[in-house]
Every structure is written in structure tokens, then in C-alpha cells.
Amino acid sequence: MRKFITIWAVGLFTLVPAAIYYLLFKAESSQLPLILFVGFWIFGFWTFFVPLYKALRVRKLFKAIQSRDDLRKLVETSDTKDVAVSMIVKELGVPEFIAEKAYDALAPKITENAKLSI
16 A cells, blocks of 8 residues: 555656646646646546556456465465455454454355356
């Protein structure tokens, strides 16, 4: 998430002021793409780009899973557990030890009930 905040802030403090300066003092009347860029960067970055990027990463992950064994290995890795536990804590606001217990209880059921088309 810090990566996205950094990208957005750099664009907000460099590209957007330069585009606004150009629009106010040097642009001709037909500079619609530049106006759209400024509006998108300020308002559309978080609503369009970040969810699209995350969806593409999830799609890439699911393409890598070819069998139940691949899914089982993915669910059992410590990196996956850390990410899932931190998401549960963040989204539900529960203590970390409760999120770990929930993940430990649900992970075997996920691998048992997964229906994959290979």
C-alpha cells in the first residue's frame, strides 16, 4: 500500500501542478486530454488504477494454481498465512491471535472444498 501512496503523492506534487500550470498559462483551448489527466490523477487513481492492479495480481495467482496440491501448498505457506491474518485483523478489527485461529480453522476447509477446473 505504501507503494501506491508514494506513486500517487509523487504524481500529485509533480505532474499535476505542472499540468495545471500549462493549462492556465500556455495551453490552447483544446487541451481536453490534459484536463482529463489532472482530474483522473486527483480523483480516479484510487478508484480505478489500484483495484485494477490488485485484480490482475489475484488473477495471476489463480492462473498459477493448476491442481488441488498447488492450492494446498499455497494455503499452507507462512507468507500466505501472514497476509491473510493481517487482512482479517485490518478488515474485522479483531486481535491477531483470533485472526490466526480463524485462519488455522478455515485453511484446511478451503483446500478440501476447492473446486478447480484443470
